[in-house]
Amino acid sequence: MIDWPVTRRSGYRWARRSALILGGGLCAALVPSVAAMTPAHGHESAAAILTGDRDRTGYEAYVVARGGVLPVSTRSALAAHKAAGIPAFARKYGLPCSACHTAWPELNAFGQRFRDNGYQLGNDRDSPIWVNPSYIPFAVRTTPQWRLERTTHQPVDAVPGDPASGTVERTITQSGFDISGADLLMLGTLYKDITFGFVPTVEDGEGVGIEAAFVRFDNLFRSPWANLKFGKFEMDNMLSEKRSLMLSSNGTFYQSYHFVPVGDGTDFGLGDNQIGAEWLGHSANSYTRFSLAVLGGTDGVPGLPSGKTYDGAVTLSQAFDAGRLGLQRVGAYAYAGRRPTVFETTGGEPIGGTGTDNRSFYRVGVVGDFFIGNFELLPLFMHGSDDKDLAGGSQDPTWNSGLLELHYYISPQLILTQRSEIIRMSQQALPATSENLGNIDAFTFGYRWYPIMFSRAGLAFLGELSFTKTIGTVPLSGAGVGLDPLSPDTAVKSTSVLLALDFDF
Amino acid sequence: MSRILWGAWAAGFGLLLSGVEVCAAQTQTETHFGNLTGKAAAGKQEYRRYCVGCHGPAGDGNGENAQWIDPKPRDFTAAVFKCRSTPTGTLPTDEDLYHSVSRGFVTTNMPPWVPLTRQARVNLVAYIKTFSPKWQAQGPGTPITVPPETPATPESILHGRELFQKMECWKCHGPAGHGDGPSASTLTDSKDRPIPPYNFASGSRFKCGETNPDLYRIFMTGLDGTPMPSFADQLQPADAWDLVHFLRTLQPLPTPEAAVWHAWLPTHAGQLKPIGPPEGQ
Numbered sequence: 182m183i184d185w186p187v188t189r190r191s192g193y194r195w196a197r198r199s200a201l202i203l204g205g206g207l208c209a210a211l212v213p214s215v216a217a218m219t220p221a222h223g224h225e226s227a228a229a230i231l232t233g234d235r236d237r238t239g240y241e242a243y244v245v246a247r248g249g250v251l252p253v254s255t256r257s258a259l260a261a262h263k264a265a266g267i268p269a270f271a272r273k274y275g276l277p278c279s280a281c282h283t284a285w286p287e288l289n290a291f292g293q294r295f296r297d298n299g300y301q302l303g304n305d306r307d308s309p310i311w312v313n314p315s316y317i318p319f320a321v322r323t324t325p326q327w328r329l330e331r332t333t334h335q336p337v338d339a340v341p342g343d344p345a346s347g348t349v350e351r352t353i354t355q356s357g358f359d360i361s362g363a364d365l366l367m368l369g370t371l372y373k374d375i376t377f378g379f380v381p382t383v384e385d386g387e388g389v390g391i392e393a394a395f396v397r398f399d400n401l402f403r404s405p406w407a408n409l410k411f412g413k414f415e416m417d418n419m420l421s422e423k424r425s426l427m428l429s430s431n432g433t434f435y436q437s438y439h440f441v442p443v444g445d446g447t448d449f450g451l452g453d454n455q456i457g458a459e460w461l462g463h464s465a466n467s468y469t470r471f472s473l474a475v476l477g478g479t480d481g482v483p484g485l486p487s488g489k490t491y492d493g494a495v496t497l498s499q500a501f502d503a504g505r506l507g508l509q510r511v512g513a514y515a516y517a518g519r520r521p522t523v524f525e526t527t528g529g530e531p532i533g534g535t536g537t538d539n540r541s542f543y544r545v546g547v548v549g550d551f552f553i554g555n556f557e558l559l560p561l562f563m564h565g566s567d568d569k570d571l572a573g574g575s576q577d578p579t580w581n582s583g584l585l586e587l588h589y590y591i592s593p594q595l596i597l598t599q600r601s602e603i604i605r606m607s608q609q610a611l612p613a614t615s616e617n618l619g620n621i622d623a624f625t626f627g628y629r630w631y632p633i634m635f636s637r638a639g640l641a642f643l644g645e646l647s648f649t650k651t652i653g654t655v656p657l658s659g660a661g662v663g664l665d666p667l668s669p670d671t672a673v674k675s676t677s678v679l680l681a682l683d684f685d686f
Numbered sequence: 687m688s689r690i691l692w693g694a695w696a697a698g699f700g701l702l703l704s705g706v707e708v709c710a711a712q713t714q715t716e717t718h719f720g721n722l723t724g725k726a727a728a729g730k731q732e733y734r735r736y737c738v739g740c741h742g743p744a745g746d747g748n749g750e751n752a753q754w755i756d757p758k759p760r761d762f763t764a765a766v767f768k769c770r771s772t773p774t775g776t777l778p779t780d781e782d783l784y785h786s787v788s789r790g791f792v793t794t795n796m797p798p799w800v801p802l803t804r805q806a807r808v809n810l811v812a813y814i815k816t817f818s819p820k821w822q823a824q825g826p827g828t829p830i831t832v833p834p835e836t837p838a839t840p841e842s843i844l845h846g847r848e849l850f851q852k853m854e855c856w857k858c859h860g861p862a863g864h865g866d867g868p869s870a871s872t873l874t875d876s877k878d879r880p881i882p883p884y885n886f887a888s889g890s891r892f893k894c895g896e897t898n899p900d901l902y903r904i905f906m907t908g909l910d911g912t913p914m915p916s917f918a919d920q921l922q923p924a925d926a927w928d929l930v931h932f933l934r935t936l937q938p939l940p941t942p943e944a945a946v947w948h949a950w951l952p953t954h955a956g957q958l959k960p961i962g963p964p965e966g967q
Contacts, residue, residue: 275740276751279734291736303790304790304791304793304794304797305793305890504722504803
């Protein structure tokens, strides 16, 4: 047995940088193309397509393609495939998108209850026997777009095409037309109180992945407090990343959900779909909700690539009817897990599923969803900690993050959005490390306009502008060339502009 | 850059807050439920969000989905409502409409809107009342009184059974309450659309509630716009409760009435006359 992940992790940052430099002439040719396809929609990048490796970020896949090494787990691949408004349900029930969504894909209170009730309205028209035989529970969502990505302090060859010329920092700007992958949304009722969800994702040139696949049993023992979901699914996050209204490269995900300290190899993202089982409960109107989940420690990656431990998650929220102000909801969540640091090997290669010597990590937080008339405020606070052995340091790294997302519903068809988010390290794994290494400031401004909104399909025009500032490290989006700056004190600033058509049919 | 961004954030926040209070008073219609006052102008926003797909922008039941829906959505311009606490031919109270919105209508596409805030539902009721001038002209009726329920005894159930026969309920609802009476296939609503009678064997909730008082209220007020008349002039309160008790035995539910009936029935089944057309007809 070898101390495989830790050994590799110690060389991770060096490997990330040196692999690019050692890539020779291919580097200059390939890196721009990799970066140009850095996902605006969180979809896998060109390098991942080239290597067929769906679970690595663009740069990581590139490193592997070049024969470089990677830690067993790195920053979470921000595979923020989106859940969506599901016109299949709208078609089934004849309701407009706005009945279930504040603005699709974000759920409102009615949509939340519908989801909690196993995608059933409870009017005795839920069973498939009431559905027109020609109806199929299928919808598709994709996003043609024009976008611009600009990232400062990116290490590049001093002379393009000449890796021997040394490395300098430059600002990388890329722009052009693009498309996202497509989500095929299949969710429906198998029988009263038995529902399925199956969401393959299609990537150009890459094939099909499975974003979600689950069966849920609802109202067990005739109680709304007893519902069981089994398979791969998004956890019951009150602030759902899969239902975010923002899609730009730097704005499509919550930084808080995917942040790990620089040098930390914990493969976990609170916004990632996980594989496991979840017990959900809710009151009749879903004002009170809870979930308990037991999840595989693979961050949603199928197969048995990790160890034999399980993660656990708890969520709880309560809504209050505040009269004219609207519905106010507060919630709390906790996620705890362990990751292996030692694997059995064969020929020096680790054997999946044999991980041992586990080390723990956790995330805890509180979240709110407040309305003041047409104005919605979504604050979130989170505290995170990883074991020092996962971070390759001498003490447990800890950090705090907070965000405030604002939505203003001018009408059900026109929404202004804004998000401000900060992450601050409170303790580094290595005491000698600069205390602000890894800190993030992120801002996103946008709008979504739905020129049509009825029960057959949805179309949104969206514009977005997002900024991030990361200290000494690459933006979480992987924008630019996906590399850390040459100095750990450098603030890397990344800007995304997105103009897109988001459609759902 | 951060300072500029924070400044932009503050400016944007102020701009958005200033828009929160923008609410043009399009109509003065109000509703009252408990300590809540519903405003039609606010209800219009809710209506556009939740209701317009079926009931249509004009409230006439011709929303984009109406063609696919059976039974059809309510036409608010006609101001005819099934579920009322008021006598037949009168308008329902605000409370009746509030409960209809909250409860939804079983076996139709109208879901229970209970996740909406109470204020939102009261606002919706206010807006629904803007679709017909009848609301301004005559106002709601006076709710009927529902007297205390009588005990559910075998005698009460038997009397209810006799009333079911005598008042010819079986002609629509069928001898066993399966909704398959001889007239069932001929029934139409006030817009001449076919409408099936309630099938007690389905075990589903009644359209206008699920309790015994709800059932009592249904046949004392009638379901306006449907062939189900009001029996307020034919039934005394005690008779109406007897009929309630009998109808409960037709449902495949563990009701107290069913327990009484099934305890009595095995030893007395031979005494029962069949329900249906009189012999010789």
